[in-house]
Amino acid sequence: MLLIESLTVSYGTRRILDNVSLTIENGEVLALIGPNGAGKSTLVRAVSGVVLAHPGGVVRKNGVNLLSVSPMERARLLSVVPQISSLPPAFTVRETVMLGRTPYLNFLGQVSAQDEAMVQRALERVDALDLAERPVGELSGGEQQRVLLARALAQNTPIMLLDEPTAHLDLQYQVGLLELVRTLAHDDGLAILIALHDLNLAARYTDRVALLVSGQVKAVGTPQQVLIPELIGEAYHLPVSVIPHPFDGSPLVLPRAPRAFPKS
Amino acid sequence: MPLPNPMRRLSPFTLSAFFLLLAAVLSIAVGSVFIAPGDVLRVIVGALAGSIPPELEKHALIVLSLRLPRTVLMALTGAALGSSGAAYQGLFRNPLADPYLIGVASGAGLGAVIAMSIQWPYSFWGLMAVPFSAFLAAMLTVFSVYLLARVGRTVPTTNLILAGVAFSSFATALTSYLMLRSTGEVRRALGWIMGGSTQAGWDAVLGILPYLVIGVGVLVFSGHALNLLQFGNEQAQQLGLPVSRAKTVILVAASLSTAAAVAFSGIIGFVGLIVPHILRMWWGADYRRLLALSLLGGATFLLVADVLSRIVIAPQELPVGIVTALAGAPFFLWVLKRAKNQGYW
Numbered sequence: 001m002l003l004i005e006s007l008t009v010s011y012g013t014r015r016i017l018d019n020v021s022l023t024i025e026n027g028e029v030l031a032l033i034g035p036n037g038a039g040k041s042t043l044v045r046a047v048s049g050v051v052l053a054h055p056g057g058v059v060r061k062n063g064v065n066l067l068s069v070s071p072m073e074r075a076r077l078l079s080v081v082p083q084i085s086s087l088p089p090a091f092t093v094r095e096t097v098m099l100g101r102t103p104y105l106n107f108l109g110q111v112s113a114q115d116e117a118m119v120q121r122a123l124e125r126v127d128a129l130d131l132a133e134r135p136v137g138e139l140s141g142g143e144q145q146r147v148l149l150a151r152a153l154a155q156n157t158p159i160m161l162l163d164e165p166t167a168h169l170d171l172q173y174q175v176g177l178l179e180l181v182r183t184l185a186h187d188d189g190l191a192i193l194i195a196l197h198d199l200n201l202a203a204r205y206t207d208r209v210a211l212l213v214s215g216q217v218k219a220v221g222t223p224q225q226v227l228i229p230e231l232i233g234e235a236y237h238l239p240v241s242v243i244p245h246p247f248d249g250s251p252l253v254l255p256r257a258p259r260a261f262p263k264s
Numbered sequence: 265m266p267l268p269n270p271m272r273r274l275s276p277f278t279l280s281a282f283f284l285l286l287a288a289v290l291s292i293a294v295g296s297v298f299i300a301p302g303d304v305l306r307v308i309v310g311a312l313a314g315s316i317p318p319e320l321e322k323h324a325l326i327v328l329s330l331r332l333p334r335t336v337l338m339a340l341t342g343a344a345l346g347s348s349g350a351a352y353q354g355l356f357r358n359p360l361a362d363p364y365l366i367g368v369a370s371g372a373g374l375g376a377v378i379a380m381s382i383q384w385p386y387s388f389w390g391l392m393a394v395p396f397s398a399f400l401a402a403m404l405t406v407f408s409v410y411l412l413a414r415v416g417r418t419v420p421t422t423n424l425i426l427a428g429v430a431f432s433s434f435a436t437a438l439t440s441y442l443m444l445r446s447t448g449e450v451r452r453a454l455g456w457i458m459g460g461s462t463q464a465g466w467d468a469v470l471g472i473l474p475y476l477v478i479g480v481g482v483l484v485f486s487g488h489a490l491n492l493l494q495f496g497n498e499q500a501q502q503l504g505l506p507v508s509r510a511k512t513v514i515l516v517a518a519s520l521s522t523a524a525a526v527a528f529s530g531i532i533g534f535v536g537l538i539v540p541h542i543l544r545m546w547w548g549a550d551y552r553r554l555l556a557l558s559l560l561g562g563a564t565f566l567l568v569a570d571v572l573s574r575i576v577i578a579p580q581e582l583p584v585g586i587v588t589a590l591a592g593a594p595f596f597l598w599v600l601k602r603a604k605n606q607g608y609w
Contacts, residue, residue, distance in 0.1 A: 075504030088494035090549035103504035109488025
């Protein structure tokens with residue numbers, strides 16, 4: 001279980017996260033939704049310890065405060081799938097995924113047969129075995145995203161954070177990735193926090209949804225509880241309708257009055 | 265510029281070690297008196313065994329007390345410059361970082377000349393003052409250049425090179441001033457500052473060794489950390505690397521290696537640019553391999569440059585820094601163009 005308690009983050013005088021508290025159970029996928037600039041990425045970065053939170057904020061796993069342990073120790077408990085940015089192009093896919101084993105290696109980075117096997121299995125799970133020996137720079141955005149997921153899988157942690165992992169994927173791989181994320185939680189027992197733009201993907205593939213607006217958690221609950229016209233309309237400054245999904249009855253959010261530019 | 269086909273099947277380390285050995289033998293053989301490579305090996309083996317064949321006695325002095333120490337010093341200097349170049353490139357995530365281009369070498373040169381102009385008494389600590397002062401100045405330079413060149417979390421190539429050039433010019437100007445003002449000892453340093461191995465003899469080899477063992481020793485074990493840093497500070501930390509500590513350790517080790525090279529062999533540019541770059545094209549970007557190979561490759565490259573410096577205007581000698589600059593500057597321009605076209609990083 002991952003416990004986030006009163007997490008506050010400022011850049012200079014600007015408050016990006018304001019007293020955020022969330023709980024993610026083992027075996028659960030929690031979606032983090034909210035408009036651009038709401039602080040979704042900052043939350044992922046703060047929980048993974050790369051952005052400094054105000055004193056008093058705590059991220060707990062079994063009584064261990066993840067913000068006060070060493071990066072090595074933290075990386076054994078929590079893995080991150082970042083938004084793809086410029087990856088070093090000359091590394092091969094296998095070398096990149098192998099870096100996920102870092103928290104288990106000595107400072108020389110010597111790998112064992114077990115590390116090799118974990119990497120192989122991670123590549124298999126994201127359907128990237130045939131990419132293994134190719135340089136990362138040659139891959140499409142979607143393929144790079146899967147490589148980063150494989151790297152997090154190789155890290156073999158009980159907690160996983162994902163930051164907009166579907167942004168560069170086509171429909172097939174969006175669904176494939178979210179199915180895999182759900183399997184990781186439901187079958188392998190991981191606690192997963194996933195920042196998502198697409199409300200309808202969040203509704204179909206995650207167990208609970210947290211709505212973040214201006215750095216504050218406005219609502220947490222099942223997709224049915226959070227994805228309602230009142231909350232979504234206000235958060236996104238856009239009137240929406242919500243209808244049941246024809247396949248499984250999950251909420252389907254449809255914007256009603258398209259407007260070229262938001263007012264703010 | 266791919267590696268010639270038949271060489272691809274050999275291990276990179278075997279190949280690099282072989283070329284280093286070849287360059288070392290060549291470096292001992294070539295000079296005002298040419299000594300056949302076979303004789304070179306027999307003199308060295310004989311000296312190690314304790315009995316030099318009588319017909320080779322006339323070569324023994326040249327080989328053992330002139331050319332061998334010079335060769336070893338050049339090899340150690342090249343190893344330091346090659347591996348610190350690779351480390352700077354990885355640290356700044358920038359293929360054009362080089363101890364010379366980012367100003368560290370000139371900074372270290374200034375530090376060395378300041379120490380020389382103070383005229384320490386000839387003692388152990390007097391001799392230590394030069395490399396130590398070079399190291400302090402190198403650290404000061406690298407931090408200043410980094411802070412000036414940094415934009416947010418990245419260090420753009422143009423900023424890095426411009427800040428490096430500015431610092432380099434400033435340090436060189438101060439160095440020249442100190443040299444013009446002073447007399448005797450420091451004036452003779454003019455040849456040294458251009459990268460000439462005027463400090464022949466085993467003293468220089470023994471002097472540089474402790475710095476290199478520490479500096480280069482740390483660098484060859486930093487490969488995994490540098491691999492992680494290629495993904496940026498945040499991802500490196502999320503994967504378990506204590507980023508600030510690792511970067512500081514690598515920066516200090518690279519600057520220590522550079523300072524040692526400068527203090528004992530003068531300012532020799534572009535070795536740290538050319539060598540890691542070519543090796544990366546041949547054998548990939550894995551820093552665990554690249555650092556060790558840059559060490560061997562740097563030594564080989566500088567030995568070859570040193571041989572050239574002895575033969576192009578024989579019987580006179582060119583400072584080896586001139587040879588590396590003549591080869592390095594066009595290479596730099598080529599890399600710059602290539603990096604621009606391909607978005608190399």
